[in-house]
Amino acid sequence: MTFPFVLLSTLAGLLLSTLSICAQTLADRLGYPPGTRLIVVHADDLGVTHAVNAATIKGLEAGTINSASLMVPCPWFPEIADYAKSHPDADFGLHLTLTSERVYYRWGPVASRDKVPSVVDENGYFHHDWEQNEHIDAKEVEIELRAQIDRALAMGVHPTHLDSHQYRLIMSGKELFDVILRVAHAYKLPVFVTRDWFADHPYLQSSLGPDDVVVDHTVTIEPEVPPEKWTEFYLAALKNLQPGVTEFVIHPGYDDEELRAATRERSTWGAAWRQRDYDFFTSDQFRQVLAQQNIKLITWRELARATALR
Amino acid sequence: MTFPFVLLSTLAGLLLSTLSICAQTLADRLGYPPGTRLIVVHADDLGVTHAVNAATIKGLEAGTINSASLMVPCPWFPEIADYAKSHPDADFGLHLTLTSERVYYRWGPVASRDKVPSVVDENGYFHHDWEQNEHIDAKEVEIELRAQIDRALAMGVHPTHLDSHQYRLIMSGKELFDVILRVAHAYKLPVFVTRDWFADHPYLQSSLGPDDVVVDHTVTIEPEVPPEKWTEFYLAALKNLQPGVTEFVIHPGYDDEELRAATRERSTWGAAWRQRDYDFFTSDQFRQVLAQQNIKLITWRELARATALR
Numbered sequence: 001m002t003f004p005f006v007l008l009s010t011l012a013g014l015l016l017s018t019l020s021i022c023a024q025t026l027a028d029r030l031g032y033p034p035g036t037r038l039i040v041v042h043a044d045d046l047g048v049t050h051a052v053n054a055a056t057i058k059g060l061e062a063g064t065i066n067s068a069s070l071m072v073p074c075p076w077f078p079e080i081a082d083y084a085k086s087h088p089d090a091d092f093g094l095h096l097t098l099t100s101e102r103v104y105y106r107w108g109p110v111a112s113r114d115k116v117p118s119v120v121d122e123n124g125y126f127h128h129d130w131e132q133n134e135h136i137d138a139k140e141v142e143i144e145l146r147a148q149i150d151r152a153l154a155m156g157v158h159p160t161h162l163d164s165h166q167y168r169l170i171m172s173g174k175e176l177f178d179v180i181l182r183v184a185h186a187y188k189l190p191v192f193v194t195r196d197w198f199a200d201h202p203y204l205q206s207s208l209g210p211d212d213v214v215v216d217h218t219v220t221i222e223p224e225v226p227p228e229k230w231t232e233f234y235l236a237a238l239k240n241l242q243p244g245v246t247e248f249v250i251h252p253g254y255d256d257e258e259l260r261a262a263t264r265e266r267s268t269w270g271a272a273w274r275q276r277d278y279d280f281f282t283s284d285q286f287r288q289v290l291a292q293q294n295i296k297l298i299t300w301r302e303l304a305r306a307t308a309l310r
Numbered sequence: 311m312t313f314p315f316v317l318l319s320t321l322a323g324l325l326l327s328t329l330s331i332c333a334q335t336l337a338d339r340l341g342y343p344p345g346t347r348l349i350v351v352h353a354d355d356l357g358v359t360h361a362v363n364a365a366t367i368k369g370l371e372a373g374t375i376n377s378a379s380l381m382v383p384c385p386w387f388p389e390i391a392d393y394a395k396s397h398p399d400a401d402f403g404l405h406l407t408l409t410s411e412r413v414y415y416r417w418g419p420v421a422s423r424d425k426v427p428s429v430v431d432e433n434g435y436f437h438h439d440w441e442q443n444e445h446i447d448a449k450e451v452e453i454e455l456r457a458q459i460d461r462a463l464a465m466g467v468h469p470t471h472l473d474s475h476q477y478r479l480i481m482s483g484k485e486l487f488d489v490i491l492r493v494a495h496a497y498k499l500p501v502f503v504t505r506d507w508f509a510d511h512p513y514l515q516s517s518l519g520p521d522d523v524v525v526d527h528t529v530t531i532e533p534e535v536p537p538e539k540w541t542e543f544y545l546a547a548l549k550n551l552q553p554g555v556t557e558f559v560i561h562p563g564y565d566d567e568e569l570r571a572a573t574r575e576r577s578t579w580g581a582a583w584r585q586r587d588y589d590f591f592t593s594d595q596f597r598q599v600l601a602q603q604n605i606k607l608i609t610w611r612e613l614a615r616a617t618a619l620r
Contacts, residue, residue, distance in 0.1 A: 050415070050571040075385040078435075079414035079571070104389035105360070110434060114422040123461055124420060125388075151433055258568035261360040261389070 026213065026245045029306040030298075038298040040215070040247040041281060042192075043068040044095055045165070047077035049105075051259035051271070055252045055278045057083060060090060062282050064290075065252065066297045069095035069163050072148040073107045073126070078155070085156035091299035093161035093192075094152055096145050096180065098136075098168055100126035105262040111147035116140040130168060138175045145169075145183045161300035163192035174203035181207055190304050192247065194218040211307050216244035221277070223268045230276045231285070238289050245298060252278035336523065336555045339616040340608075348608040350525070350557040351591055352502075353378040354405055355475070357387035359415075361569035361581070365562045365588045367393060370400060372592050374600075375562065376607045379405035379473050382458040383417045383436070388465070395466035401609035403471035403502075404462055406455050406490065408446075408478055410436035415572040421457035426450040440478060448485045455479075455493045471610035473502035484513035491517055500614050502557060504528040521617050526554035531587070533578045540586045541595070548599050555608060562588035 027036050043056040047070045059065030070080050070092055084092050098119050100106040106125040109116050113124055118137040121127050130136060152159060162184050164170050169180040170193065184191045190213040198205045208214060219237045221230065237248075253259050253274030263270040280286055289295070337346050353366040357380045369375030380390050380402055394402050408429050410416040416435040419426050423434055428447040431437050440446060462469060472494050474480050479490040480503065494501045500523040507528075508515045518524060529547045531540065547558075563569050563584030573580040590596055600607070 050568050054567070054571070075415055075417060078416050082414060104392060105385055106388050107385060112422050112424040114424070123464055154433055254567075256568075257364070257564075257566055258360050261364070 026216065026303065026306050027243070030302065032296075035243045037241045037243055037293070037295050038245045039241070039295055040067050040245070040298055040300065040303070041065045042247050042249055042300075043252050044163075044249055045069075045071060045251060045253075046080045046092070046095070047071040047074040049074075049253070049259055049262050050076050050079065051254040051256050052076075052252070052274065053080050053083070055254045055274070059252050059278060059282050064286055064297075065250070065281050067091040067093070067160075067299050069093040069161070070152065070157065070159075071095045071097045071107075071165060072152050073097050073100075073110050075107060081152065081155040081157050084158075088158065091160050091301050092157060093163055093189075093300055094149060094157075094159045095163055095165050096148055096169060097165040098126055098141065098144065099129055099166055101128055101166065102262060103128075103265040109144050109147070110151050111140075111144045116144050119144060130172065136172070136176065138179050141169070141176060142179045142183060145180065146186075149183070149187055159189060160304060161190045161192060162187075170197065170204070171201060174207060177201075177203060178207055181212070190300065190307065192300075194247065213303050213306055215247050215303070217242055217246040218249060219246060220249040227272065227276060231280055234280050234286070235289065238293060238295065241293070241295060245303065248281075250277045250281055252281060254278065336526065336613065336616050337553070340612065342606075345553045347551045347553055347603070347605050348555045349551070349605055350377050350555070350608055350610065350613070351375045352557050352559055353562050354473075354559055355379075355381060355561060355563075356390045356402070356405070357381040357384040359384075359563070359569055359572050360386050360389065361564040361566050362386075362562070362584065363390050363393070365564045365584070369562050369588060369592050374596055374607075375560070375591050377401040377403070377470075377609050379403040379471070380462065380467065380469075381405045381407045381417075381475060382462050383407050383410075383420050385417060391462065391465040391467050394468075398468065401470050401611050402467060403473055403499075403610055404459060404467075404469045405473055405475050406458055406479060407475040408436055408451065408454065409439055409476055411438055411476065412572060413438075413575040419454050419457070420461050421450075421454045426454050429454060440482065446482070446486065448489050451479070451486060452489045452493060455490065456496075459493070459497055469499060470614060471500045471502060472497075480507065480514070481511060484517060487511075487513060488517055491522070500610065500617065502610075504557065523613050523616055525557050525613070527552055527556040528559060529556060530559040537582065537586060541590055544590050544596070545599065548603060548605065551603070551605060555613065558591075560587045560591055562591060564588065 027038055041064060043065050045052050046056055046068050053076055056068055072094060084090060108120055108125045113120055118135055118140050119126060164180060169176050180191055193204055194215040194217055196217055221233055225233045251269055251274050255271040255275035259271035337348055351374060353375050355362050356366055356378050363386055366378055380387060382404060394400060418430055418435045423430055428445055428450050429436055474490060479486050490501055503514055504525040504527055531543055535543045561579055561584050565581040565585035569581035
């Protein structure tokens with residue numbers, strides 16, 4: 001009676017190999033030796049203003065910023081889409097956007113406005129912000145996300161990943177997270193999610209499947225850091241970097257007339273903030289720390305291969 | 311048989327008074343002595359970029375630019391709407407916009423996109439331009455114009471007049487001119503039309519009624535004028551100014567990073583062009599010529615009274 005034994009041993013083998021895949025980190029799957037520290041230096045908000053486009057392009061061309069995501073509904077999207085077309089190797093994702101958080105300079109949906117009434121305010125712009133009691137319709141969100149991706153594709157942008165402006169689609173509950181995940185699967189694109197968020201938002205982990213890319217950690221500077229501690233904050237983050245993949249979510253831009261005017265109602269994520277991010281992530285100091293600490297850069301294009309390698 | 315005679319004499323009187331109203335110029339109706347030379351120094355395109363808003367506000371506050379019109383669909387409309395709310399005496403009209411003529415920086419309709427398909431391109435922006443064979447649906451144009459005016463009103467702008475970006479609604483035939491006229495009448499606003507255009511576009515004169523304001527002349531600089539002849543062009547126009555009301559259609563702006571980037575695909579109506587307009591119309595030289603030549607400034611708010619005075 002050898003047959004049941006063979007079956008049992010095959011099943012046990014399958015189980016072991018599945019467990020071993022589950023235990024494998026992103027870095028393992030991509031073939032990096034244990035302990036390797038990898039970072040995505042990811043610029044958010046391309047398309048929002050010219051000053052953000054221009055600064056990020058300079059950082060990408062300097063090589064120390066290596067990934068970015070684009071806001072399709074924003075007025076300067078055509079400029080960055082044009083750049084993406086002529087730089088097909090650039091690691092550009094889409095920064096899916098459902099809010100228009102500024103006061104003097106605003107934007108609205110890509111989808112036809114009357115198809116997405118719950119995401120627009122009384123003047124037809126995206127809401128400034130989502131209040132606790134705001135009813136955001138998940139079906140309309142899906143229509144708008146698909147419209148943003150379709151416009152990007154039509155304009156020659158081939159995104160390597162998706163993420164969510166102000167984390168609205170990550171932090172607003174399971175229903176909206178499932179929308180971005182469903183859309184990502186439909187377009188075969190990874191979504192930026194990190195294990196760091198699982199404790200506060202358990203639905204993330206339960207919704208994700210084995211084929212989804214999950215970044216180990218993320219670092220982003222917060223308003224609590226005073227301007228004079230900017231460099232210190234980032235240097236500490238790099239010094240304390242854990243093995244695996246960490247995404248640095250940064251917001252480069254030039255502190256010029258346009259960006260100052262566009263963000264003047266508050267200093268958080270404003271023009272001076274963005275200039276500080278630009279300055280640090282294009283500095284020789286940053287480049288030297290990467291070399292000294294043997295920290296490697298990795299793009300979303302490479303991370304997406306982890307799924308293909310399974 | 312005195313009755314018919316009285317009737318006849320009343321009719322004759324009415325006829326004479328009508329003829330005299332018809333013969334009255336705008337300036338006559340507003341009570342200016344014969345021969346008075348009046349100009350509206352009118353800045354176009356507010357809302358298009360921050361550099362245009364900031365330069366025009368400076369010119370308005372200097373007092374030598376005295377009227378302007380706002381592009382409601384454009385990204386920086388909220389900034390100028392906010393200014394309009396806090397400066398209710400500013401002479402602001404709406405620069406009704408149906409094209410998105412730039413390459414790297416664009417905008418689309420205020421109305422829901424699927425209600426105005428003929429005015430948008432395949433990516434959902436207004437067409438770059440209207441080609442000869444473009445079918446622009448007049449009913450959709452009316453929907454979009456009303457949406458622009460309604461958004462302006464909802465955001466606290468109380469326009470003194472209407473005009474048409476790139477003269478699209480003036481120069482594209484009787485059907486579209488009748489739309490802007492109908493909308494203007496519905497909102498009780500004057501539309502910028504000048505007699506100078508009647509010869510080339512006879513439908514303008516035949517569509518206009520006795521209650522419509524018609525400006526006598528207009529002056530606007532054209533690409534044929536080389537940069538070094540800018541001042542000379544405007545000085546000659548002021549020297550040769552005819553009696554009556556003339557609108558100077560100008561395009562002030564700052565030649566800065568934002569405006570250079572937004573207009574970089576061609577120099578016409580570009581950043582340097584707009585800086586030259588700003589420089590001339592805020593110069594002491596312009597102010598001195600106005601005084602020397604006894605040229606008076608007049609706003610659209612005042613012109614609108616001509617109709618009320620009839």
